[in-house]
Amino acid sequence: MTTTEPPLTEAAPGPAQTCPVMHGTQPAAAGRDLLNYPFSGAVPLDPPVEWEQVREQCPVVAVRLPSGDEAHLVTRYEEARALLADPRFTRQIPVNAESRIGASEDGGVFSRQATSGLKIFEGEGHLRWRRLMAKAFTIKRVESMRPRIQALADELVDKMVAAGPRADIARDIGAILPVRVIGDLLGVPTEDLHRFATWSDAILTLTRHSKAEVDAARQDFGIYLAKLIEAKRAEPGDDLLSELINITDSEDGRLDMVELIVTAMAILVAGHETTANMIGKMTAMLLADRSRFETVVADPSIVPSAVDEVLRFDTNPSIGVPRYVSEDIAVGGAEIGAGSTVIVSPAIANRDPRRFPEPERMDLRRTNNQHLSFGAGPHFCLGQPLARAELQVVLGTLARRLPTLRLAIDRRELRVKQGLIVVGFEEVPVEW
Amino acid sequence: MRIEVDRELCCGSGMCVLTDPETFDQSEEDGVVQVLRTQPSAERQAVVRSAVSGCPTSAIRLVE
């Protein structure tokens, strides 16, 4: 069974926009009346009205970022996918680029110099790095972690039930399960995991933390990891970090010490809050219209396609995937000038009717659902098999153990966490 | 129909293995795609096609 998202808001017209494709204009004119990006949906779980407007207007639209600078927003599926696979669009945005994304002095996490200059981020060096990492994220390896993820999910639901019949999915599952799973994988002691939430919040800040706070978090995080690496070197475990330390110590040029620390940091940060938020958003999306959740309860075999549909449908996604370009390139007929920042919005592209039949309908059995929520091209999310497994286990467990689950508040009362690059709800209160 | 893969493009996501484990596997060493049957049977072709379109880096190609 499928359901349609009931709109709670009237479509409000945004400022008039000119499509550079249709009108042959260059978008980068200072002081123009641009749409502010990211758009904020008036009601949580409703897609912002601007998504459809910008997509139907133009494959590439000029927007104003929180930093005040301009960027090109890519809005359609085909262009988005092609751009993410195009090596001329690089992932590292130098601070001296024309636009910065975040409001903090150095332009936010995307442009922080701390990680620039490392060869593992782009091109040949990145491919070699992916080959080293992919081993830990093959389908088989992730499947072998599933029983452990299941045990953890059951343990968390046991606790919810004992304290019930009310809980907060964001706090009681989201904030715990992904970080524990990633901690297990890397070999980080469970008692240290609480420190990551603080560090990763600071690192993922858009407007919430000052540059000093972010730098301090990075430094503490780095020092912690360097110590952990020392400890593991003395006493290796059966974990990814020990494996990577071995490679680093062989000094064959595959991974040096700085790259090792940056890698561990990246996996911890990328694998944690994205999935934590998605657990809350998934639950909220399925319970906002309970017939969706009931569909899963009635037929748990649809859990995998339901998870991918929820990922496609995400109404409160992150800001998008930024790219930097150092030459003039045409995208969807629009000229993108050298030095521009480009932002691909998976969420907007995921509702492109040119690619997805009935895109505004949540179809929990959707097939051929090649959404862009994990990106595409060489940087396609390294952790996606793990993220999928976690989301599938959580949904399967909730449907099996708490079939009467419902939202404990009106969905209009869901509050979005502000000021971070990854987006989620502060709380997802449920009862059963 | 024959399956060709570009090992350089492959990012080791394993999406093809999820879609069609009879035709695709991944190296345990570096996650790169391995084709178990380069010439899929007639009944297999539809699912192979969806593995091809589902590849996030377009690393799988069909030669008719």
Ligand code: HEM
């Ligand atoms: C629902 C959860 C998740 C979402 C929506 C998500 C989304 C993404 C996206 C869109 C990208 C592409 C970024 C780009 O092209 O610049 C990406 C890359 C990445 N993700 Fe995820 N991710 C999730 C979970 C995870 C997990 C669980 C891990 C780790 C265990 C992880 C690790 C990474 C890494 C390391 C990269 C960089 C890959 C590269 O550059 O080759 N992610 N993710």
